[in-house]
Amino acid sequence: MPMRVSITIDPDTMDLIDKFAKEHGLDRNRALLECIEQGYARLTDGTPVTFNETRAYEEYHELKHAISEVKTSLDRLAEEVTLMHHTLEVEWSNEVRPVPYQSKKWFEFWRT
Known part of the structure; x- marks a missing residue:
């Protein structure tokens, strides 16, 4: 079931998503969905997630x-x-x- 979500993303993260979309030939929305799905898959696999932002x-x-x-x-x-x-x-x-x-x-x- 589709769900409409409204989120706020900082400009640096938005630039990274745009870069990912350009590299893979996706539009911005699809690239954002791919990033979310990959992050969810990584969490369910049990691999540790590291945050390098200070x-x-x-x-x-x-x-x-x-x-x-x-x-x-x-x-x-x-x-x-x-x-x-x-x-x-x-x-x-x-x-x-x-x-x-x-x-x-x-x-x-x-x-x-």
Whole structure:
């Protein structure tokens, strides 16, 4: 019974499938089916399947490094924000003090 399947394949694997299809004179869909059938046959034979792709670990390492850089920059940003907050709070508290002539009532101008 035929079944329709939708899958997502990375560009490198798609290039390999296209190369296989060109070498064997097949269209892309048939080449993909052949690859799946050969992989299934290899699994049912009991032969060990080896994966030689190390991209996942390298990508993980790159992502971990990028995340650590983002964390470092966010720490620096937090320090900057704390400093700016302190600076603004000091300036604001200095501005809150009333000017001497404004603290007196209009009729108390002779007092010092």
